[in-house]
Amino acid sequence: MVKTTWIGDVQKGQYNGKEVELMGWIKRERGSNKLRFIVLRDSTGSIQCVGKLDALGEKSFNLLKGILIETSVILKGVVSASEKAPGGHELQISSMEIVGGVNSERPFPINEDSLRVVDENGSPLYGGSEFLLNHRHLYLRVGRQTTMLKLRSSAFGAIHNYFRGQEFIEYQAPNFVAGAVEGGSTLFEVPYFQDEDNPDQKVYLTQSWQLYAEAAMPALERLYTIAPSFRAEQSRTRRHLTEFWHAEMEMAWANNNDIMVHGEGVVRHIAKTMLDECEQELTSIDRDLDLVARYADNPYPRMRYDEAVEILQGKGVKIEWGEDLDHSKESVLTKDFDVPHFLTHYPKIAKPFYHRVDPDDEKYVLCHDLLAPEGYGEIIGGGERTWTEKEILERIDEEGTPRDPYQFYIDVRSYGGVPHGGFGLGVDRVVSWLAGATSIREVIPFPRTSRRFTP
């Protein structure tokens, strides 16, 4: 059985007047004792199909009548253009074969009512209701969620294209690690096999590919990955997952500014690719295409952390110099941004040990976060690395972290260290922001959060 005809192509008018065989799932069904209208969907779209008692005969017509939502079928018939039919085309059914039925005692549980879920402010919660999360495996095939999966695929493709186009080499790091990258508070410990020589050594799921990428930096010079990262993240926001997809890059002979060029480059390339590949999908979920085009076409300004703190204080937000910006503060700051902005030069005390101290003012580190507009907030974190052996030892000791798990990291500096840097981009966050999703949970097939690890 090979499928040759796709509903998306039928709706483009490629089969007008022709007999076709359509394989798909029943999305809707209604009609009278002589005439039934069904909507058939496949991965590329949906189409109205008309079943007439005269044409089908009683047996087939009765099968069609009251057919359950999500039954899989093969329909044959002739395609015609029709102004009344959604999408502009219609199939006159000449025969129907049921492939996979639906248990009438357990009809498809997702309907208009279950989709009409709102939060405490009355905003839609497509990605968030417990019912929809419990039925995530079925929800994936409902229009809006399928669209999100397509946008996601477009973003993954764009990231690979961007980095490969810039001569970066794809490189993989282990997911079981012995040390933190982003601080101990969000580490997931795993019950690994005990090391008899070192029984106290703990093993964790990785928070970032970065430290292992730095080890390969002298070998490959420009490298990238897209891989899962893990954070024991309690925050129940619409931006946080415990398992998320992380696009990271590392580059030798580069400073903070050189790294930001690629952060801007890859985000603009994702926006452009989504517009090129998924205009129809974005329109179908009411996303403003002009906004996405603006993010693709314009440069991203840079602002120092100190300036951001002043803006926030001017808006009456309580923030002390030295605090990292949490999501609520980023949200206030980025409400008025028209494009993403880089925030640079955070206070040293707000950032992990690997960030390079600014030689011009030791209170700061040479780092950046890229904050997305519309109140979205951080989508990239990166910067220049502490690259001499002396400085990395100072920074590790200063943080009070044991040196042992980081010996491999220190060694990178002991043998011909060079200035280098990189960043990490939260792919789910970027997709969620560009798609205008109501929650990050909408754009990842099976979201993992502090309270959710099924289905």
Ligand code: 4AD
């Ligand atoms: O800012 P973060 O913690 O930076 C790092 O992990 C660096 N080691 C990356 C590097 O330089 N190679 O994380 C990077 C990005 C964030 O900006 C955010 O987009 C995403 O990863 N992210 C999350 N996305 C979803 N859920 C979470 N809990 C996330 N935590 C971080």
Ligand code: MG
């Ligand atoms: Mg960060």
